Amino acid sequence: MDFVLKEEHGFSYIDEGEGEVLLLLHGLMGALSNWDRVIEDFKGQYRVIIPILPIYDLPLLTTGVKSMAKYVHKFVKYKRLTDITLLGNSLGGHVGLIYVLSHPALVKALVLTGSSGLYENAFGGSFPRRENYDFVKEKVEYTFYDPKTATKELVDDVYRIINDRHSVIRILAMAKSAIRHNMNKDLPKIHIPVSLIWGKDDKITPPEVAIEFNQLLPDSELHWIDKCGHAPMMEQPEEFNKYLRGFLEKIKTKV
Numbered sequence: 001m002d003f004v005l006k007e008e009h010g011f012s013y014i015d016e017g018e019g020e021v022l023l024l025l026h027g028l029m030g031a032l033s034n035w036d037r038v039i040e041d042f043k044g045q046y047r048v049i050i051p052i053l054p055i056y057d058l059p060l061l062t063t064g065v066k067s068m069a070k071y072v073h074k075f076v077k078y079k080r081l082t083d084i085t086l087l088g089n090s091l092g093g094h095v096g097l098i099y100v101l102s103h104p105a106l107v108k109a110l111v112l113t114g115s116s117g118l119y120e121n122a123f124g125g126s127f128p129r130r131e132n133y134d135f136v137k138e139k140v141e142y143t144f145y146d147p148k149t150a151t152k153e154l155v156d157d158v159y160r161i162i163n164d165r166h167s168v169i170r171i172l173a174m175a176k177s178a179i180r181h182n183m184n185k186d187l188p189k190i191h192i193p194v195s196l197i198w199g200k201d202d203k204i205t206p207p208e209v210a211i212e213f214n215q216l217l218p219d220s221e222l223h224w225i226d227k228c229g230h231a232p233m234m235e236q237p238e239e240f241n242k243y244l245r246g247f248l249e250k251i252k253t254k255v
Helices: 030-042 064-078 091-102 133-142 152-162 167-182 206-217 236-255
Strands: 005-008 010-014 020-025 048-052 084-089 106-111 195-198 221-224
Touching: 010 030, 010 064, 010 084, 020 030, 020 064, 020 091, 030 236, 048 064, 064 084, 064 091, 064 167, 084 091, 084 236, 091 106, 091 236, 106 236, 133 152, 152 167, 195 206, 195 236, 206 221
Parallel strands: 020 048, 020 084, 084 106, 106 195, 195 221
Antiparallel strands: 005 010, 010 048
16 A cells, blocks of 8 residues: 655654544564555544654664654654554564653553564574575564565565665664663553554564563553464554554543
8 A cells, every 4th residue: 555655854754544643653674564554444533643763864873762762752743743542563662662651641552562672582683694685585584474474575675774784783773772771660650551462473572572561561451463473463454453443442431
C-alpha cells in the first residue's frame, strides 16, 4: 500500500486519517511499510502517524535510544499531538518506553510488540559477512516464523543498509545503546495501560521477555500470536489488528 510521505520542518512522516492519534514507531531495520496493514485498517477511525526515526542521520556520538526519544518529542511538539496511543515494534517499543517515562502526560496508552528494553538477541553484534547476500537473507529470515515473510525487497533493503559504512556504524551504535539501556527498574513507574502483542516464535525478543514486561508493567495485558516471529503486525496482521482493536476499545471505556 502506498501512503503519502510528508516532508516538513526536517521531519519525514506518514499522517493518515482523523481522530485520536496512533503514533507508530518502527524498529532498527524497520521500514514504514511494516505498518501498512495497521494504517489501512485503522485510518478510518484514527489519525495514524508514523515518523521516520533518523537512525542513520544523527552524529555517531549521540546515536542512541535516548536521542531517538528526544527526536520523537520534537516531532510531537511540532505536530502539537496530545492524548497519544503509542505503538512500538522492536527498537521503536524501547524508544516508546523511554518517551512515556519522560512525557507521561502526553501518552494515554502504549502497545509493545517485539520490544527491546529488557533483553534481545540482536540482529547482529557485528556483520562479519555483510557482503554475502545469502548470509543477510538468512539473518532477515531469522526475524520471522515463516521465512517467506522476508521478501526479496525486504532483504535487498537490509543488504543495502548494512553495506553502507555510514549506516552500519550507526546501526551497531544504536543496537549497543539499546542493550546498555536496560529498563528493568523503570518499568514499574509506567502506570498507563499497556498491551503486549507478542509472537510466540519470536527469536529476537523471545516469549520470556514478554512475560517479564507483563510482570513489571503495573497495568499491562499480554496476547500471544501463534506461528509468529518478531514483527507480528507484518507476519500476522489480522491477528495483530484484532488484539489492537480490542485494546483500543477497552481504553475508550476506561476514560
